[in-house]
Amino acid sequence: MVHDKDGTRLIKKTRGIRKGRCLSQVKQAHLYQSILECTKQLGYPVEQACKILKVSRSAYYKWLNGSKSARETENIRIADIAEQIHNESPDKGYRRIRDDLERYHDIKISDKRMLRICRKRDIKSTIKYANNGCTRNSNNPQYIAENLLNREFHADKPNEKWLTDVTEFKWYEGIEVHKVYLSAILDLYDRRIVAYMVRDRNDNSLVFDTVDKAIAENPDAHPLFHSDRGFQYTNRVFHSKLEKAGMTQSMSRVAKCIDNGPMEGFWGIIKRERYYGKKFMDKESLIEMIKNYIRYYNTKRLQRNLGIVTPMEKYEMYLAA
The missing domain is CATH 1.20.50 (Pheromone ER-1)
Structure with a gap:
């Protein structure tokens, strides 16, 4: 007893x-x-x-006696695949790994179970760094638009709302630091990058050429076009270019970067996943990384807020419907 x-x-x-x-x-x-x-x-x-x-x-x-249940055996198999995914893309945390498992490996499990497996294998996404933008506000703006977007980051169809901005990337030649600048336009409906340009200088032509490319590839698009108050966007020539294309200009308020939140978010994504923690020793490899990532982002990177599809899939689904 x-x-x-x-x-x-x-x-x-x-x-x-x-x-x-x-x-x-x-x-x-x-x-x-x-x-x-x-x-x-x-x-x-x-x-x-x-x-x-x-x-x-x-x-x-x-x-x-050391025997493993069927679930334990299955968890080990899932963990092995998760490690392969993480090794290929260290930026992926347990949620994105779970989405990849479902989409590309036909393995459906819950977020909580995926989190437990990742913790057991010590699988963690890379640290998110703060993004320091490079846009310079104009001292003497020629044109200021109202904040018509007003943080309404939802769109009902493609080419209804576009966001844009410029960010910088550094590369090194010995101890000498060089920079390239990426100008991009993001569609709020499907989060795809509509057009982009990479140049050595952050000037008017960088932004103007990005818009010209977007217009050429989307001639029927007449979106609300939102940006911050950078000197390129407050230029009267730039405003005339948008008007001629049938677009309505919108600008963030002073010192309110959240007004352009999704665009800032994209800068954080590309830098966290492909740039931070690395040191590029030549311009060519840095530009190649940017081009490859934007191609990957548009066509391969699954997004939960889109329904676990890629931006281009979301765009094509709308066209098909």
Whole structure:
């Protein structure tokens, strides 16, 4: 006969481990370990210990003998694939890995289960760094538009709302630092990059040529065109260019970068996933990285806010409908 105080000691030993009848594998392992210690140290009968903690003796003995359940075996298989995904793209955390598993490997699991597997293998996404923009506000703006977008970051169809901005990337020649500038236009409906340009100088022609490219490739587009108050966007020639294309200009308020939030968000994505933590020693490899990433972003990078599809898939789905 086992004394009640021994049962109390066993329950106290596992307090906080069990919450409800549905247990994760990690918590189950702790329960089995507690039974093993109590049976050895206290002489507690295995049958009684299993009954108190509400686990089956067969499961305990299977754990004791090193046998793995079908779920454990499946988790190991999933973890191996997750590590491969993470090694190819260290920027991916458990949510994006789960989405890749479902889309490209036909493995459907919950976010919570994916998180447990990633924690067990110590799979973590790369750190998100703060983005320091390079846009210079104009001291003498020729044209200022109202903030017509007003943080309404939803669009009902492609080419309804476009955002734009410029950011910088550094490359090194010995100890000498050089820069290239990326100007891009983002569509709020499908988050695709409509057009972009990479140049050595952050000037009017960089922005003007980006817009010309977007217009040439989307001649029927007449979106609301939103930017910050950078000197290129407040230029009267730039405003005339938008008017001629049938676009309505909108600008962020002073010192309110969140007014152009999704565009700033894209800068954070590309830099976190392909730029931060690396040092480019020549301009060509840096520009190639930018081009390859934008191609990957538009056609391969799944986004949950789009329904776990890529920007181009979202765009093509609208056209097909």
